[in-house]
Amino acid sequence: MAGIYVHVPFCTQRCTYCDFYFTTTRHNFGAFVQALEAEIEVYGQEFGGKEPIETLYFGGGTPSLLPLDELARIMAAVECHFDTSAICEVTLEMNPEEAKPPYLRGLRDLGITRLSLGVQSFFDEDLRFMNRAHDAAQAEAAVEAVGRVFETFSVDLIFGLPDQPFEYWGANLEKAIRLGAPHFSTYSLTVEERTPLAKQVSRGLVEPAGDEAMRELFLFTMEYLTDRGYDHYEVCSFAKEGQRSLHNQAYWRHRNYLGFGPSAHSFWKTTHSVAHRWSNVRNVNRYNALLQQHELPLDEREALKPDMLADEYLLLGLRLMQEGLDLNRLETDYGVDLLTEKRTALADLERNGLLTLRNNRVLLTREGAVVADAVALKLAE
Numbered sequence: 001m002a003g004i005y006v007h008v009p010f011c012t013q014r015c016t017y018c019d020f021y022f023t024t025t026r027h028n029f030g031a032f033v034q035a036l037e038a039e040i041e042v043y044g045q046e047f048g049g050k051e052p053i054e055t056l057y058f059g060g061g062t063p064s065l066l067p068l069d070e071l072a073r074i075m076a077a078v079e080c081h082f083d084t085s086a087i088c089e090v091t092l093e094m095n096p097e098e099a100k101p102p103y104l105r106g107l108r109d110l111g112i113t114r115l116s117l118g119v120q121s122f123f124d125e126d127l128r129f130m131n132r133a134h135d136a137a138q139a140e141a142a143v144e145a146v147g148r149v150f151e152t153f154s155v156d157l158i159f160g161l162p163d164q165p166f167e168y169w170g171a172n173l174e175k176a177i178r179l180g181a182p183h184f185s186t187y188s189l190t191v192e193e194r195t196p197l198a199k200q201v202s203r204g205l206v207e208p209a210g211d212e213a214m215r216e217l218f219l220f221t222m223e224y225l226t227d228r229g230y231d232h233y234e235v236c237s238f239a240k241e242g243q244r245s246l247h248n249q250a251y252w253r254h255r256n257y258l259g260f261g262p263s264a265h266s267f268w269k270t271t272h273s274v275a276h277r278w279s280n281v282r283n284v285n286r287y288n289a290l291l292q293q294h295e296l297p298l299d300e301r302e303a304l305k306p307d308m309l310a311d312e313y314l315l316l317g318l319r320l321m322q323e324g325l326d327l328n329r330l331e332t333d334y335g336v337d338l339l340t341e342k343r344t345a346l347a348d349l350e351r352n353g354l355l356t357l358r359n360n361r362v363l364l365t366r367e368g369a370v371v372a373d374a375v376a377l378k379l380a381e
Contacts, residue, residue, distance in 0.1 A: 001054035001086055002047075002268075003250045004078060006036065007261030008063035009284050012097075012133045016200070017158075019192035021263035021282040022061045032261075032284060033070045035291040037077045039260050042296065044081025047268070051256060052086040053078070055247035059116075064094035068106040075111060089113055089246040096134040096142030104149040114245070115146055115153040116185070122175050123168055126161055131196070143179040152243055154183035159217045160209040161189055169217055173224055182243040186221050186236055188214050215370050222366050235319045235364070235372050252316045254309075262287040262297070272333040273306040310334035315376040317362075324363035338362070342379050349375060 010029070011022040056078060058071070066074075071092075078084060091114040092107060099117070107115070119139045121127055127135060134142070146153050155176045159169045176184065191198050191208055200206040209217075222232055230238035234252060237245065250257065259266045263282040269275040278301035281287055290297040304312070313334060317325035330336050339346070346362070349355045354368035354375050368375050 001250075002051040002255065003055040003057065003247050003257040004053055004082070005057045005059060005247075005257060005259045005264055006063070006074060007059055007061060007259065007264040007280075008032075008066055009061040009262050010065045011060070011062050012065070012095075013131060014196065016129070016131045016196040017189060017192065019195050020061065023284055025284075028284070028288070029066060029070050031288050033066075033073050035288040035297075036074055036260055038291040038294075039297070040074075040077040041081050043258055043260070047258060048082045052083040054086050054088060055250060056084075056087060056090045057247045058090075058092040060093055062095050062098070063092050064098040064103070068103070068110060071107070071112075072110055091116055091245070091247055093118065094142075094146075095132075096138045099142035099145045101145055101149070104145060108149055113150075113152060115150050116156060116245075117142060117146055117153060118156050119143065119176070120156060120158045121161075121168075122172050126164060126168070129161060130158070140175070140179065143176065143181060147180045152182065154185050154245065155179075155181040156185045156187070158187050158189050159221065160214045162206050162208060164209075166217070166220075170220070170224065173221065177228060182240045183245070184225060184230065184238040186218075186225075186238070188218065218370050219366060222369065232321050234321060235369050249320075252319050254313045254316055263299075269309075273309065273335070275304040275309055277302055277304060306334055310336045311380040314338075314380055315373075318364055318376050318379075319372060321364060321369065324358075324361035327360045327362065338379065345378050349378060 007021070009022045011024055013024060014022070056075070063071075075090075090112050092112050093116045095118050119142070120130060120132060122136050122139050124136045127139075143155060157172050157176065173184075189209070191201050197206065201208060225238040226232050230240060231244070232238050233244055234248065237248065239245075256268045257266065258268070259280070262280055262284045265277065265279045267275065267277050279299045280297045281290070281299045287297045310330065313330060314325060314336075317323075317330075327338055330338055346355070346357065349368070350357065353365055354371065355365060356363050362379075364372060364375065
């Protein structure tokens with residue numbers, strides 16, 4: 001089964017750390033949705049009969065800026081052009097300032113089943129540093145409001161802010177648990193190119209937290225949340241029973257997905273060894289204009305060779321903390337016998353306490369999760 005991702009690029013303001021495509025122009029919702037409907041129709045003609053859709057995810061940007069009637073139009077387009085009989089999860093990303101009870105109830109009535117709430121911190125000084133549009137009181141009120149309407153939702157939090165006291169991070173986790181958060185997505189603050197944060201760092205105005213500080217924070221996070229009953233099922237994700245993100249799990253399991261909207265990415269395998277990836281232009285006005293002219297808004301498209309697919313599956317599979325990387329699938333689907341080809345690297349990583357081998361699967365340890373990308377690169381190089 002496949003997933004669909006819809007990128008809604010509108011934001012009220014720019015967060016200092018964000019490198020996703022967005023625009024603060026909010027007046028062209030109608031034109032954008034009309035373009036989305038056109039794109040969904042085109043790809044529905046090609047892919048609509050190939051695989052049922054299991055998950056639908058609205059990301060951004062801030063999709064909760066869209067009025068309910070515009071969201072309804074998008075969902076109707078998906079239902080019209082794809083087989084949605086198997087959909088079991090519809091997620092929408094939301095910022096706390098949009099978590100108003102009437103809107104939340106409207107989302108539920110539309111068929112949204114899960115929210116991803118971008119809290120990031122419950123401390124005002126952290127939120128000001130990140131240039132978030134909400135304050136701490138709004139963050140707390142939003143979690144409570146969402147919990148009254150939705151059983152399934154995630155609280156997103158960022159750790160490793162410059163000069164943030166260690167105790168603040170523990171307090172953030174504690175507060176979210178007290179408010180009843182059933183799922184956490186926890187991210188370390190990353191300095192991405194072309195962001196205000198990167199400029200602040202380059203000018204010496206901000207000094208990022210060091211690697212050892214990040215390591216301690218992440219190890220604390222894993223221990224704190226698992227001790228309180230959260231299942232650490234992906235490197236950055238923790239969930240109570242039945243609260244995992246099905247859409248994100250599909251990415252990590254290397255399944256097909258289609259992305260609609262400016263900057264959205266798609267991945268589709270036709271066989272185990274034949275796949276394509278493509279992405280859309282990173283400009284909403286150009287995206288709208290191309291579709292008005294009956295042209296696809298493609299930016300890049302590439303065919304993925306078997307060795308590229310193997311490396312990608314390795315990188316993604318390792319992130320699944322409990323399933324791990326399936327060595328049988330890696331060999332059967334992609335022709336890579338990792339136990340033979342990377343015997344020395346596997347032994348070194350296991351000896352250093354970064355991974356374990358069990359039932360023909362490679363599983364990261366907690367120390368390995370801290371440096372997950374480095375472990376994957378060591379095995380893929």
